[in-house]
Amino acid sequence: MAIVVVGLGNPGKEYEKTRHNAGRDAVEALAKSEGFDEFVFNKTSNALVSKGVIDGENAMLVLPETMMNLSGKAVSAFVKTPKAGKNLLVIHDDLDLPLGTIKMVFGRGSGGHKGVESIMRAIKTQEFARIRIGISGVGKKNQAKKVQGEEKVIKLVIGKWKPIEAAVVKKVLKKVVEAVHLFATEGVEAAMMFANTR
Secondary structure (H helix, E strand, O other): OOEEEEEOOOOOHHHOOEHHHHHHHHHHHHHHHOOOOOOEEEOOOOEEEEEEEEOOEEEEEEEEOOOHHHHHHHHHOOOOOOHHHHHEEEEEEEEEEEOOOEEEEEOOOOOOOHHHHHHHHHHOOOOOEEEEEEEEEEOHHHOEEOOOOHHHHHHHHOOEOOHHHHHHHHHHHHHHHHHHHHHHHHOHHHHHHHHOOO
């Protein structure tokens, strides 16, 4: 059974290299490192799709071409049943984690992430794996520095990475790629153990 890896973000030039597109960037990095085919636009799902093999396991990479909060539409074209959700891995940005950290979860609530909510509604289950990529500043005790107020949150989320952050992001994306590799070859438990260890 092929795995489906979805990178969340917003399409279009103006959103490139923004924090909100961390998931999308991770999937693009994965495609590059695993030598996947070029991404091709798939009309039915309104997404860019690339197929390839990770260590002998078939995988499909999906980048929804809808805005983030409508991501479910693209995902439901590939994940037809709640049971098929077991082979789904969604990668997205997360305000509750500081930059430099990732966390892999399975079967958890959306944590208020609109893209994740949209997917849960569309495929009628939350029983799928996710890799959350921290995009917040680092506060006390390495916790995420909380930004207050909707305007500030939006500004942070769709803001571009600062050069000093970009270097950290590069390392993080490398770790995400390794976690996906494990998810494809050894399953969710092994991938979670790796992703959730500092």
